[in-house]
Amino acid sequence: MPHDPAAILACHGQRAPRYTSYPTAPHFTSGSGSSLQGAFIETLDPKEPVSVYLHIPYCDRLCWFCGCHTKHTLRYEPVARYVDSLVEEIRLFRERVGCRLPLDRVHFGGGSPSMLRSAEFHRLNDALDEAFELLPDAEIAVEIDPSDVTPETLEGLRLIGLNRASIGVQDFDPDVQAVINRPQSFEATRDVVTALRAGGLCTVNIDALYGLPRQTPERLMRTIDQVISLEPERVALFGYAHVPWVKTHQKMIADADLPDEAQRFADARVSAERLIEAGYQAVGIDHFAKPGDRLARAAREGRLHRNFQGYTVDECRTLIGFGASAISRYPGGYVQNAVPIHLYKDRVAADTLPAEKGYGLSEDDVVRAYAIERLMCDFSVDFADLDARFGAAARPAIRAATLKLATDPFGLARLEDHRITVSETGRPFTRIVASWFDAYLDEGGVQYSKAV
Ligand SMILES: C[S@@+](CC[C@H](N)C(=O)[O-])C[C@H]1O[C@@H](n2cnc3c(N)ncnc32)[C@H](O)[C@@H]1O
Ligand code: SF4
Incomplete structure (x- = not known):
């Protein structure tokens, strides 16, 4: 039976990252x-x-x-x-x-x-x-x-x-x-x-x-x-x-x-x-x-x-x-340039690359990044694929997402044939299903935009 979107958002939280x-x-x-x-x-x-x-x-x-x-x-x-x-x-x-x-x-x-x-x-x-x-x-x-x-x-x-x-x-x-x-x-x-x-x-x-x-x-x-x-x-x-x-x-x-x-x-x-x-x-x-x-x-x-x-x-x-605020993605992680334009320009004028923030991906991050990208693109993640690509390193992410799925009362996704798939009801809430693979969601007091 279709659920009221307000009830789904009230239960799962109103906001979620856009996972770019x-x-x-x-x-x-x-x-x-x-x-x-x-x-x-x-x-x-x-x-x-x-x-x-x-x-x-x-x-x-x-x-x-x-x-x-x-x-x-x-x-x-x-x-x-x-x-x-x-x-x-x-x-x-x-x-x-x-x-x-x-x-x-x-x-x-x-x-x-x-x-x-x-x-x-x-x-x-x-x-x-x-x-x-x-x-x-x-x-x-x-x-x-x-x-x-x-x-x-x-x-x-x-x-x-x-x-x-x-x-x-x-x-x-x-x-x-x-x-x-x-x-x-x-x-x-x-x-x-x-x-x-x-x-x-x-x-x-x-x-x-x-x-x-x-x-x-x-x-x-x-x-x-x-x-x-x-x-x-x-x-x-x-x-x-x-x-x-x-x-x-x-x-x-x-x-x-x-x-x-x-x-x-x-x-x-x-x-x-x-x-x-x-x-x-x-x-x-x-x-x-x-x-x-x-x-x-x-x-x-x-x-x-x-x-x-x-x-x-x-x-x-x-x-x-x-450019100012531009983010680079390398196989090993991310780098973001200085955001204020004057700071960006000063760094370049001093002959230095203007990188300010960074992030080095752990093995677990690589698994979760892959799972989230597949979910946002295909509405589905194949656990056998995760196993084949990442072996034992995939287990914590699979376990965390499976647990979230099991406690979701709305059926936003289903688990069949070792694969998690966003349901018809869940489609508008795909960012929420993706967040089940996110190990950092509740860290750092970040307030994201509305999930729908
Ligand atoms: C850099 S702008 C596009 C080019 C040009 N500056 C323009 O506005 O025509 C990128 C796009 O981001 C989207 N955008 C900007 N602010 C947004 C917001 N607060 N929420 C959602 N989308 C937004 C808009 O659809 C916009 O076309
Ligand atoms: S201010 Fe308007 S024109 Fe400029 S980036 Fe934003 S949406 Fe585009």
Whole structure:
């Protein structure tokens, strides 16, 4: 029998990590970044392809819902100076590694990398070229705020060889846009999508949000229909994470304007149904893709992965993050750069890689990270697979998750044939089931965003 979502959340806790890494970033330790990064770099195989993430922490508008590491600026000068540091950081990295690693994908995220002018795209492109060996089919992805896009932006994007654009929409309703400080017309967005596609090389992802203030089911459905009419290859439908104790500008959003638990739950469900009706395949907990898209194929074939940017087909074991707050993932663990922009720039100016926090994975962490990634991607974890990969090291994680499953009164997951599988009831609560493998969940007083 279906359960009331409020009862499930009341029992299991309202909040859970998004598991874009395990352990999650709040568990990285301050001050250890630099030495760990040095050790991780030593172990890199010069022939193994890597991914790169470039963080641009600036926006020319500040949306009140925003949860990203970004800073509002009306002047371009600080952005150009920040790119000086990025170029220098890439050079320092190349010097430290001692060779040009093969590069399989580049993701420009933010913030709004679409703020960059073509001169800065040019400089970053040259820096990457000097430091890495770009592979012929490399994916070049950029997060784009359509309100930034000018003919010069398009020229810059062409120059770096953009082949995947991720466009922020959130919601097209003017009332919702007014209370999140993000005016953005459907027509202007459509024109940007058309311009980006003009060369025929670029696939499009659109980000939309549910759980926003003043959203009603009708308004949200209208937005989803407008998104569908733009025919993006992929749609990311995120639940708005309201964390005003971390992002103080979110206090501009009145609690009274926010939908309640039941509404968020219903909105997520009907939006997903609408996208599926329109021919999209659900991918993981919050992505949708046309069935022929690489992400949809990877999901069907059990090859989907999850990293700091969400769901991906990226198979690289190493992701190198450049820029303030950027996180790198190496086979041995994580490193996060200094978050305040001035601190990041000072470190680079002093000729040091700007790593601040770090985390070295234990054998048990590696098992749990693998189990959580499979659960978030496939809604299922095969204990025989864990056994085969990790042997006795897998036992504590299997035992902990089995115990949680046995005490869950709602049937969020079932255990059959030595495999844990999220049930239909449990699908919207997948982050909660994933947390059964998390050894650090109750440590350190971290308050995560809502689980649904
Ligand atoms: C860096 S922004 C995308 C590019 C560009 N800055 C823009 O807004 O169009 C990344 C995405 O994160 C999502 N996002 C931002 N703040 C969020 C929050 N508080 N909760 C959930 N998703 C959020 C939005 O969907 C946004 O499109
Ligand atoms: S949502 Fe995008 S444009 Fe708005 S403040 Fe955040 S990063 Fe900047």
